[in-house]
Amino acid sequence: MTRRRKNASNNKGGRKKKDRDQDNWDGHDSRAIETENANFEKYYKAQGIVPEAEWDAFMQALRRPLPSTFRIAGHRDTREDIKKSIVETYVPQLQSASFEGEPLPVPKSIPWYPGGLAWKIDVEKKSLRKSPEYKKFHSFLVYETDVGNISRQEAVSMIPPLFLDVQPHHYVIDMCAAPGSKTSQILEAMHLPSKSSSENEDKNPSGLLIANDSDYRRAQLLVHTTARLPTPGIMVTNLDVSNFPIIKIPSSSPSAARDTEPTMHQLRFHRILSDVPCSGDGTLRKNIRIWKTWSPMDGNGLHSLQLRILQRAMRMLVLDFEEQLSTASSETTKTAGITVNKEKGRIVYSTCSFNPVENEAVVAAALNTVPGFEVVDVSAHFPELERRPGLTSWQPAIDRDVDISCKTYQEYDAKFEESVTKDSNDTSKADRPKRNKYSDTLWPPANSKELGLEKCMRIYPHLQDSGGFFITVLQRKTRRAEGTDTVVSDSGNVAESQKRPVPDEDDEDDESLVASKKVKLSEEDANGDGMQVDEPVAPEEEQKTKKSSGKKAEKQKTGHFKENPFTFIPPDDPGVLGCIKRLRLSPDFPSGNIFVRNPVGEPTRSLYLVNDTVKMVMQSTDYTRIRLVSAGVKMFGRSEFAKQAAASDPSQASDELQFRVLSEGMLTVLNYADKSTFIQGDVDALRTLLKSYFPLLSSFSDSFRAHIESRAIGSHIGCFKAGDYEGTRLNHDLIYPLWKSEQSICLMIDKTAKKALSLRLFGEDITAASSKDGEQAAGKKIEPSKDVDEVLVPADDVEEQENADDSDAEDS
Numbered sequence: 001m002t003r004r005r006k007n008a009s010n011n012k013g014g015r016k017k018k019d020r021d022q023d024n025w026d027g028h029d030s031r032a033i034e035t036e037n038a039n040f041e042k043y044y045k046a047q048g049i050v051p052e053a054e055w056d057a058f059m060q061a062l063r064r065p066l067p068s069t070f071r072i073a074g075h076r077d078t079r080e081d082i083k084k085s086i087v088e089t090y091v092p093q094l095q096s097a098s099f100e101g102e103p104l105p106v107p108k109s110i111p112w113y114p115g116g117l118a119w120k121i122d123v124e125k126k127s128l129r130k131s132p133e134y135k136k137f138h139s140f141l142v143y144e145t146d147v148g149n150i151s152r153q154e155a156v157s158m159i160p161p162l163f164l165d166v167q168p169h170h171y172v173i174d175m176c177a178a179p180g181s182k183t184s185q186i187l188e189a190m191h192l193p194s195k196s197s198s199e200n201e202d203k204n205p206s207g208l209l210i211a212n213d214s215d216y217r218r219a220q221l222l223v224h225t226t227a228r229l230p231t232p233g234i235m236v237t238n239l240d241v242s243n244f245p246i247i248k249i250p251s252s253s254p255s256a257a258r259d260t261e262p263t264m265h266q267l268r269f270h271r272i273l274s275d276v277p278c279s280g281d282g283t284l285r286k287n288i289r290i291w292k293t294w295s296p297m298d299g300n301g302l303h304s305l306q307l308r309i310l311q312r313a314m315r316m317l318v319l320d321f322e323e324q325l326s327t328a329s330s331e332t333t334k335t336a337g338i339t340v341n342k343e344k345g346r347i348v349y350s351t352c353s354f355n356p357v358e359n360e361a362v363v364a365a366a367l368n369t370v371p372g373f374e375v376v377d378v379s380a381h382f383p384e385l386e387r388r389p390g391l392t393s394w395q396p397a398i399d400r401d402v403d404i405s406c407k408t409y410q411e412y413d414a415k416f417e418e419s420v421t422k423d424s425n426d427t428s429k430a431d432r433p434k435r436n437k438y439s440d441t442l443w444p445p446a447n448s449k450e451l452g453l454e455k456c457m458r459i460y461p462h463l464q465d466s467g468g469f470f471i472t473v474l475q476r477k478t479r480r481a482e483g484t485d486t487v488v489s490d491s492g493n494v495a496e497s498q499k500r501p502v503p504d505e506d507d508e509d510d511e512s513l514v515a516s517k518k519v520k521l522s523e524e525d526a527n528g529d530g531m532q533v534d535e536p537v538a539p540e541e542e543q544k545t546k547k548s549s550g551k552k553a554e555k556q557k558t559g560h561f562k563e564n565p566f567t568f569i570p571p572d573d574p575g576v577l578g579c580i581k582r583l584r585l586s587p588d589f590p591s592g593n594i595f596v597r598n599p600v601g602e603p604t605r606s607l608y609l610v611n612d613t614v615k616m617v618m619q620s621t622d623y624t625r626i627r628l629v630s631a632g633v634k635m636f637g638r639s640e641f642a643k644q645a646a647a648s649d650p651s652q653a654s655d656e657l658q659f660r661v662l663s664e665g666m667l668t669v670l671n672y673a674d675k676s677t678f679i680q681g682d683v684d685a686l687r688t689l690l691k692s693y694f695p696l697l698s699s700f701s702d703s704f705r706a707h708i709e710s711r712a713i714g715s716h717i718g719c720f721k722a723g724d725y726e727g728t729r730l731n732h733d734l735i736y737p738l739w740k741s742e743q744s745i746c747l748m749i750d751k752t753a754k755k756a757l758s759l760r761l762f763g764e765d766i767t768a769a770s771s772k773d774g775e776q777a778a779g780k781k782i783e784p785s786k787d788v789d790e791v792l793v794p795a796d797d798v799e800e801q802e803n804a805d806d807s808d809a810e811d812s
């Protein structure tokens with residue numbers, strides 16, 4: 001019997017992301033979709049992915065709509081605010097409400113996610129539409145999602161970063177990162193207090209996160225996702241990560257290297273996330289079109305790319321402590337701050353697929369071809385997360401109907417040979433390929449039971465009402481354990497047992513490495529087609545993505561890369577020093593780590609800041625070689641005020657007015673700011689700043705006005721103190737950039753952020769719809785006269801403020 005189910009996620013073509021976001025919070029839709037695929041059942045039953053007794057529960061769960069899940073994201077302080085709003089306001093409101101005589105479903109926190117920061121809601125569209133309580137909650141979710149404080153993410157997709165255990169000083173690479181929900185989790189972890197406590201949460205993390213995606217458009221998406229939690233430690237790259245080049249960095253610290261040519265060594269990573277492109281049947285509950293298109297062969301075409309990505313990850317992982325000591329020259333050992341690392345590196349390999357060909361087969365082949373690694377037993381971690389062990393035997397499909405069965409690669413190969421011989425006498429089949437198309441690594445290797453594959457984790461929909469996922473944690477074996485490595489021949493047989501040293505690529509010329517690995521990508525691999533991603537792309541966008549990524553893959557092959565250059569500017573640039581002075585930042589502000597996006601290093605518009613590690617990497621390699629799309633934090637923006645003031649009154653021209661701190665730069669700047677210099681405000685001042693774009697100084701209370709009147713024109717930092725005000729509570733100090741003009745002051749955050757803040761603080765949107773409305777909202781009827789504009793703020797600043805969320809495009 002054909003079953004039908006309801007869901008909205010299938011028809012998104014041609015609609016704006018914002019509208020789709022809105023829809024995605026809208027519970028279950030009423031359209032009926034088929035949820036049958038006989039080959040799916042046949043194939044997975046044959047694999048024994050779940051015990052016979054659980055099969056019905058597994059299939060039933062797959063056919064049910066997926067509950068909406070979300071993660072509270074962003075900075076630690078805001079996360080606590082959002083959680084408080086949900087726990088103390090929305091949950092009680094929903095608990096006490098009902099719809100058509102029935103209690104409303106209430107959001108529940110996901111038990112295995114740390115800190116109560118992940119939530120699940122299972123609500124139908126009609127309750128959402130008609131219940132006023134849900135409407136309110138819905139609008140809260142939409143606004144907070146827009147500003148990045150809430151990330152709509154499948155619960156299972158939140159798992160891999162948890163097992164990475166990232167620390168602020170780690171060098172991390174997220175190999176296939178777009179759209180970036182896991183990258184955001186990594187960023188959040190980098191901003192938490194370090195376990196080694198050498199760094200605390202108030203510091204900018206000293207580590208590095210490379211977020212990479214081979215699809216150019218999706219890499220651009222990463223730039224925006226990562227800007228939600230801006231950090232000077234980020235780089236976004238656009239490479240086929242299976243060919244990620246070796247980056248050589250100086251072994252000694254920059255100061256020690258000043259007099260001598262520094263020794264170089266390979267940049268290796270402490271944490272690597274390989275969340276590879278996959279067939280995506282673990283997302284069936286959400287991407288229901290897969291029911292129709294699913295084929296058991298889907299995974300076969302992705303296996304080789306997945307394997308090459310994991311093998312590359314293994315070669316990029318940090319060496320263990322003793323190995324580093326034994327491979328480091330005496331020179332590097334002496335100044336080994338960067339080279340020698342006592343921690344074990346860790347790789348997390350994951351897919352949203354049930355198919356063993358994309359999962360255990362990839363892990364097994366990687367373990368057998370890059371010796372010295374093991375699967376880590378993480379069964380004691382996150383005990384509330386229900387999981388099943390990895391498989392040690394499976395059987396790849398070689399025909400769509402899962403009719404032909406070959407237990408081993410040899411069996412398959414023999415069958416293939418037989419059919420080729422038969423077909424050679426049949427002229428109608430003369431075109432039949434003369435070489436079989438599958439690699440032996442699709443089948444379980446002879447040593448599959450000795451590889452610890454049962455320590456891989458399989459998450460099924462019926463275990464905790466979620467999607468499906470596969471996660472494996474890998475690390476280097478200790479040297480002693482390494483002696484037991486077995487080496488497996490190409491055919492999958494254990495050929496010999498011998499001790500194999502971990503290959504060190506330090507001496508390997510990276511061009512030759514890349515060349516040796518240049519296995520011709522199938523069209524499917526190169527274009528990223530055939531993949532399912534965590535966040536589905538609308539059909540129209542998908543088409544564009546395919547076209548653009550196809551072109552991009554072509555460009556990548558030819559080395560063509562059109563990004564504006566990254567040029568560091570002198571640390572004593574007058575505009576930068578002026579801005580630092582105006583904001584009264586401490587002398588240790590790293591003004592030498594500022595770059596611009598133009599070849600001449602002209603500080604024309606935006607100034608970006610990176611940490612020492614990112615600067616070192618950027619200076620060690622050409623940005624086109626790593627196809628660097630963006631780096632660091634957009635810190636300062638040129639203010640039009642300086643230009644205008646100088647034009648009308650040269651005495652007003654000042655280096656201190658050239659730049660203003662941007663809202664993206666606030667988190668970073670706070671590490672260098674003296675809190676006593678902040679403009680102190682209360683909730684009333686904040687209300688006035690939200691209601692109006694450019695409130696006149698006269699619209700504030702005497703004390704706040706006195707505070708701002710004494711300040712010079714230009715960029716300032718405002719601090720709105722935590723506390724209980726009549727009817728409103730600020731849980732912690734809120735710190736925002738301000739721009740003070742002659743007679744007005746402006747809160748320099750974008751419109752959406754203002755709306756979300758207003759909703760969180762006052763339970764309603766009190767913000768101005770436009771600068772003119774804003775003045776009216778603030779009780780000032782303003783006629784659009786030139787004079788008034790001049791009184792408020794220069795016109796260009798209006799535009800600047802309204803476009804405050806415009807991103808990197810501006811230097812293009």
Ligand SMILES: C[S@@+](CC[C@H](N)C(=O)[O-])C[C@H]1O[C@@H](n2cnc3c(N)ncnc32)[C@H](O)[C@@H]1O
Pocket residue numbers: 157175176177178179180181182183212213214215218239240241242275276277278305525528531532533534535
């Ligand atoms: C499963 S999605 C990643 C989801 C992402 N980790 C997240 O959580 O938001 C796989 C991504 O891999 C990218 N991709 C495909 N082939 C790649 C390759 N050879 N190198 C790097 N990225 C690749 C795709 O563009 C796609 O964005």
